Amino acid sequence: MIRIALDAMGGDFAPAVPVEGAVRAIEESPATFEVHLVGRRDAVERELHKHRGSGERIQIVDATDVIGMSEKPLAAIRGKRKSSIRVGLELQKSGSADAFISAGNTGAVMAASTLLLGLHPGVARPAIGALFPTSSKPTLVLDAGANIDCSPRELRGFAHIGSVYARDVLGRPEPTVGLLNIGEEPEKGNESVRGAFDLLKSDAGLRFVGNVEGRDVLSGACDVVVCDGFVGNVMLKFYETVAHLFRELLEREVDPDVLASDGMGRVFRVLDYAEYGGAPLLGVRGVSVICHGSSPVRALKNAIGVAVRSVESQLSQHIAAELASDGAIA
Amino acid sequence: MIRIALDAMGGDFAPAVPVEGAVRAIEESPATFEVHLVGRRDAVERELHKHRGSGERIQIVDATDVIGMSEKPLAAIRGKRKSSIRVGLELQKSGSADAFISAGNTGAVMAASTLLLGLHPGVARPAIGALFPTSSKPTLVLDAGANIDCSPRELRGFAHIGSVYARDVLGRPEPTVGLLNIGEEPEKGNESVRGAFDLLKSDAGLRFVGNVEGRDVLSGACDVVVCDGFVGNVMLKFYETVAHLFRELLEREVDPDVLASDGMGRVFRVLDYAEYGGAPLLGVRGVSVICHGSSPVRALKNAIGVAVRSVESQLSQHIAAELASDGAIA
Numbered sequence: 001m002i003r004i005a006l007d008a009m010g011g012d013f014a015p016a017v018p019v020e021g022a023v024r025a026i027e028e029s030p031a032t033f034e035v036h037l038v039g040r041r042d043a044v045e046r047e048l049h050k051h052r053g054s055g056e057r058i059q060i061v062d063a064t065d066v067i068g069m070s071e072k073p074l075a076a077i078r079g080k081r082k083s084s085i086r087v088g089l090e091l092q093k094s095g096s097a098d099a100f101i102s103a104g105n106t107g108a109v110m111a112a113s114t115l116l117l118g119l120h121p122g123v124a125r126p127a128i129g130a131l132f133p134t135s136s137k138p139t140l141v142l143d144a145g146a147n148i149d150c151s152p153r154e155l156r157g158f159a160h161i162g163s164v165y166a167r168d169v170l171g172r173p174e175p176t177v178g179l180l181n182i183g184e185e186p187e188k189g190n191e192s193v194r195g196a197f198d199l200l201k202s203d204a205g206l207r208f209v210g211n212v213e214g215r216d217v218l219s220g221a222c223d224v225v226v227c228d229g230f231v232g233n234v235m236l237k238f239y240e241t242v243a244h245l246f247r248e249l250l251e252r253e254v255d256p257d258v259l260a261s262d263g264m265g266r267v268f269r270v271l272d273y274a275e276y277g278g279a280p281l282l283g284v285r286g287v288s289v290i291c292h293g294s295s296p297v298r299a300l301k302n303a304i305g306v307a308v309r310s311v312e313s314q315l316s317q318h319i320a321a322e323l324a325s326d327g328a329i330a
Numbered sequence: 331m332i333r334i335a336l337d338a339m340g341g342d343f344a345p346a347v348p349v350e351g352a353v354r355a356i357e358e359s360p361a362t363f364e365v366h367l368v369g370r371r372d373a374v375e376r377e378l379h380k381h382r383g384s385g386e387r388i389q390i391v392d393a394t395d396v397i398g399m400s401e402k403p404l405a406a407i408r409g410k411r412k413s414s415i416r417v418g419l420e421l422q423k424s425g426s427a428d429a430f431i432s433a434g435n436t437g438a439v440m441a442a443s444t445l446l447l448g449l450h451p452g453v454a455r456p457a458i459g460a461l462f463p464t465s466s467k468p469t470l471v472l473d474a475g476a477n478i479d480c481s482p483r484e485l486r487g488f489a490h491i492g493s494v495y496a497r498d499v500l501g502r503p504e505p506t507v508g509l510l511n512i513g514e515e516p517e518k519g520n521e522s523v524r525g526a527f528d529l530l531k532s533d534a535g536l537r538f539v540g541n542v543e544g545r546d547v548l549s550g551a552c553d554v555v556v557c558d559g560f561v562g563n564v565m566l567k568f569y570e571t572v573a574h575l576f577r578e579l580l581e582r583e584v585d586p587d588v589l590a591s592d593g594m595g596r597v598f599r600v601l602d603y604a605e606y607g608g609a610p611l612l613g614v615r616g617v618s619v620i621c622h623g624s625s626p627v628r629a630l631k632n633a634i635g636v637a638v639r640s641v642e643s644q645l646s647q648h649i650a651a652e653l654a655s656d657g658a659i660a
Binding site: 134135145148149180182189190213214215217218219227229230231233234235236237238239240241242244245246248249250252253254255258261263264266267270271 | 464465475478479510512519520543544545547548549557559560561563564565566567568569570571572574575576578579580582583584585588591593594596597600601
């Protein structure tokens, strides 16, 4: 039985939303996993009692501290040793859980994951993998915000890690990788990207399609888009507002019945990040999934699915093997 | 009478589209300007004859060379002295025209504009200003691709130049400026952005609203978004594919009548870059407007409007004055 530790105190609507996400995940999925809700026992119990028949495959792990969404990550992690983020990750460290999920303070989850789970050899800092919805299969973009400046070698590392994630969790047996740039030509871009182009091109362990541009992210030109965390974060947050703009325009210009139609519901469902669960923190030894603070129940439920697939597929072990192979670490 | 030099040989559908763009602009606008079509006289004349009554306020300036869309910019500009790009900009240099517009090789237009028009004092390289459609007024993002790495001082220069453009051409009397970053806090971002934050914050000549994130570009959080040309270019090209994704999803999920409705037409019109004409090349002494290679007639027509407004409002003179004022050049 796979054991998922879920931060019950993380996110704008905690503990209600994480608890309900866990209940729904268990209702709707086969009995391959259980959820450990990590947080203040009384608050979590109170939420849990609102849901019928929810005792099965759910247990509570008490954590008396809570890290606020705007606390300084490192100070919070060091100071609050009984925080739900720390306690939840310690479960994985000690072998009592297989994965951790949080919609709480992203910086704190990243720092604590790095500190407690450790990193695979060859990884300097973990990367955030974000799924960008397209009209067919989503595109994995990494890094989406953990690493501001990236060396060519780090970018190559993202290419390998992203390829493993695409194979294991997204079901792409032969994932292709593109390097985000401002033109197709190898001489385009800043020093780091130009250096990464050369490394990626000569790496026999990757299916590198060359430079891709902003316009290629949604076209399905490749499975994995590699970039530094600055541009990845800007693009991700930009994209997350596009559905909202589209809805505003439709509200103004088309019939309300059209907007309320099933078809339009399906359109917005494709564009809804909640469909894709959370963003994996890649490069750590283990499984750590970050969700938006504003995640609804469906996002938490789907993040549990992402975490279960990551454990089942042995994602972390495969990333370690990939990085240890010849091509990955120079 | 304002004189607009238009590259009749630039773009994927030249000379047909530039010529028709000029004809439509003149038909639909007051008689404040004339258009000089720069290109191979016979080819341009042939196109022009397809349009009735088009002789008025249009003249042809012969240029026997054409720079291809994929030629190396500097070599092409130096080698092809009779190219439409070079001849068109020389008209402005010699005082025979007030503005230049091209849907041709962007790099060549940038290089030739810099070389022939020169730059305002304090400008190291020109910046491309791109308008991002929102549900209300568009947001100006610069740089959108001319400058890959930017120093804090260059970013501050973009803030000043963008503010002038917003006032003069977009009609925003008190434009606000945001610095694109991955978080609101001053300590976020790379070294260049952190340095720019300090410069912008202490600059009394700007209405600086602080760091903005990817999610703020479409929300109308500010009139001008300042960023380096790498992230600006990625975000612009990404955005340009979003309308296409919407259309694909709608085609799959909703009734064809809905997609063909007037309301939906208005939605896509908001998102269509052709509405906004072209992207001004800012920092040059004069007016130079760059259009997409794939621009339709409407984009060229609207680019002429942008160029006319730029000349009428004395944009270039105002940028020079802004940069010469205390705040702008340290």
